[in-house]
Amino acid sequence: MNVLVCVKRVPSTGAKIVLTENQREIETRYLGFTVSPHEECAVEEAVRLVEARGGASVVLTLGPEVAVEQLRDSMALGIDRAILLETDGSEWDSMATAAAIVEAVRAQHDAGTDFDVLLFGNEAADTGGYQAPIRVAHALNLPCVSGIKSLEIKDGAAIAKREGPGGWEVFEVSLPAVFTVKEGINLPRYPSLPGRLKAKKKPVDRIEPQRNGGKLKMVKLMNPKEEVSQADVLGEGPGAAPKIVEILKEMGVV
Amino acid sequence: MILGLIEHDRGMLNEMSLEMLTFGRDLANRLNLPLEAVLIGEGANALAEGLQAYGVSKVHLVQHPRLDDYAPEAWAQSVVELIESEKPQAVMASGTDRGNEVLAYVGARTNLPMAANCTEVEPGDPYTVTRVRWGGSLLEEAHLTGEPKLLTVAPFMIPVEEGEAAGELVLNTVTPALDDKDFRVRVVERVKSTGDTVSLTDARVVVGGGRGVGSSEGFESLDELAALLEGAVGCSRAVTNQGWRPHADQIGQTGARIAPDLYIACGISGAIQHTVGCKGAKQILVINADPEAPILSKAGYAVIGDLHEVVPVLNAEIKKLKNQ
Numbered sequence A: 001m002n003v004l005v006c007v008k009r010v011p012s013t014g015a016k017i018v019l020t021e022n023q024r025e026i027e028t029r030y031l032g033f034t035v036s037p038h039e040e041c042a043v044e045e046a047v048r049l050v051e052a053r054g055g056a057s058v059v060l061t062l063g064p065e066v067a068v069e070q071l072r073d074s075m076a077l078g079i080d081r082a083i084l085l086e087t088d089g090s091e092w093d094s095m096a097t098a099a100a101i102v103e104a105v106r107a108q109h110d111a112g113t114d115f116d117v118l119l120f121g122n123e124a125a126d127t128g129g130y131q132a133p134i135r136v137a138h139a140l141n142l143p144c145v146s147g148i149k150s151l152e153i154k155d156g157a158a159i160a161k162r163e164g165p166g167g168w169e170v171f172e173v174s175l176p177a178v179f180t181v182k183e184g185i186n187l188p189r190y191p192s193l194p195g196r197l198k199a200k201k202k203p204v205d206r207i208e209p210q211r212n213g214g215k216l217k218m219v220k221l222m223n224p225k226e227e228v229s230q231a232d233v234l235g236e237g238p239g240a241a242p243k244i245v246e247i248l249k250e251m252g253v254v
Numbered sequence B: 001m002i003l004g005l006i007e008h009d010r011g012m013l014n015e016m017s018l019e020m021l022t023f024g025r026d027l028a029n030r031l032n033l034p035l036e037a038v039l040i041g042e043g044a045n046a047l048a049e050g051l052q053a054y055g056v057s058k059v060h061l062v063q064h065p066r067l068d069d070y071a072p073e074a075w076a077q078s079v080v081e082l083i084e085s086e087k088p089q090a091v092m093a094s095g096t097d098r099g100n101e102v103l104a105y106v107g108a109r110t111n112l113p114m115a116a117n118c119t120e121v122e123p124g125d126p127y128t129v130t131r132v133r134w135g136g137s138l139l140e141e142a143h144l145t146g147e148p149k150l151l152t153v154a155p156f157m158i159p160v161e162e163g164e165a166a167g168e169l170v171l172n173t174v175t176p177a178l179d180d181k182d183f184r185v186r187v188v189e190r191v192k193s194t195g196d197t198v199s200l201t202d203a204r205v206v207v208g209g210g211r212g213v214g215s216s217e218g219f220e221s222l223d224e225l226a227a228l229l230e231g232a233v234g235c236s237r238a239v240t241n242q243g244w245r246p247h248a249d250q251i252g253q254t255g256a257r258i259a260p261d262l263y264i265a266c267g268i269s270g271a272i273q274h275t276v277g278c279k280g281a282k283q284i285l286v287i288n289a290d291p292e293a294p295i296l297s298k299a300g301y302a303v304i305g306d307l308h309e310v311v312p313v314l315n316a317e318i319k320k321l322k323n324q
Ligand SMILES: Cc1cc2nc3c(=O)[nH]c(=O)nc-3n(C[C@H](O)[C@H](O)[C@H](O)COP(=O)(O)OP(=O)(O)OC[C@H]3O[C@@H](n4cnc5c(N)ncnc54)[C@H](O)[C@@H]3O)c2cc1C
Pocket: A011, A012, A013, A034, A035, A036, A037, A125, B209, B210, B211, B212, B213, B235, B236, B237, B238, B239, B250, B251, B252, B253, B254, B255, B256, B266, B267, B268, B269, B270, B271, B272, B273, B274, B277, B287, B288, B289, B290, B293, B305, B306, B307, B308
């Protein structure tokens, strides 16, 4: 079974998002980078599928050269090889991203690799487009189940579950298929030291994608207006407990 | 006209659709266009009448023998056919799992862009929309092109308001041409969630624990506090990552959004991906060892100290009060 998983490099922001002066980017000078937790779970799911059924797992990202870091992180967890769709780092909307991913999947097919399962995050952590995987599925004429928190493969078919109104919704689709994953589907492993060392030697294919689409254009970014409160410090240590009780009484919760 | 996709589950209205209609009516009024709605599946027919109070002048009832339960591609194809016959200037849905899913398929099938989770729209060509990023921690102003404009409305941002509709409500029944492919993704079974405890999203009081709790056993006193206050326990991602609590308890961008009267955040630093999940809390009380923890700037009250010392004493005080 061959599995493709798509991840997007995003900054690890802390308690506050700081924008650059032109309001077009997040100030990332002092930040590390990561991928969405949904995508971390998608990577884990890909590794487990291949561990259980053989085949190969491939991680793909569209982004600047430095996004190789996220590809290596994924390979440290057990992904076999990587594809970098290298850009100049400017923002691509979900539609353009999906078109480039479709091209890459077709190129893999031409080179002899067909994917049975294509895994994505439910939404990118930064832009939250909620559509790239569905566009990929449509272009490749594959079924897509989104927002799944459980995936079971049986005889060329997949049973996927997601949370719906009042419980779980169960979907059954034949493979190949696209799935978008939500955090909670599994508990991702931590990379081991040997895993990290191996990841350094795993192959990364570099491709310069064509930019098509790009019809949702960001003009500027803004921090939402937020009330900053000055917390009333009730005290230090357990001695403050009676004061907390007073507050709880006032609020009518006790 | 402006077309709104009404979300329902086998005939049960999703209230978020009313936020979307409020948003859509405002846009329609500014453009001097009618607001119309689409209801998919016969089981939803009964909802049509109620939509007039929100300014809807016409409801398109999509009927098809196979449209008995949710099937995203069939729903999308139904909308695509209405786009072709009715030529709406904009099509909108709620920024929910289903709303975003269906409009993404509509975007894919029509090769048009789609703007998810908008909070504001300025019509024109292109439309200028404001939409949320980072799960609500950041806003973006963007230009949206396309004919029609496809967008979803960010949940919990637009207060629902009723509004006038022009004249009598018109019903238009249509039957789309759907094939097997449109039904290859559909709900085949449902499993009821078995939860007898207070759910995180409905709880009046939520007790949250972060890395500072230190272990799964460390949550015992938080569980007790939640039980005493008839609330629920939540946690940060640092906790689920360690396997101390199940992901269902996680609050934040990739977890649950909570809106309790009181959120008691213990040993949580206040990363923006966490605090975006508790924005809806009316009051926040922080228990943290660090007086500089960023979460203090979101809180009304704080106690500085070791949660393992503070919470047990607090529990004892509450029990004392209850026994009086
Ligand atoms: C795209 C993305 C999505 C994310 N989604 C989520 C999400 O949905 N939910 C979420 O929570 N996080 C999310 N995160 C992770 C988030 O950025 C933080 O890493 C996480 O919230 C930190 O959890 P924490 O506050 O428990 O831990 P820390 O940041 O380590 O804070 C621990 C706190 O505990 C205090 N403390 C320690 N010991 C004690 C003690 N004995 N008594 C009292 N206080 C003590 C410390 O002073 C500190 O303030 C996401 C991250 C990314 C990049």
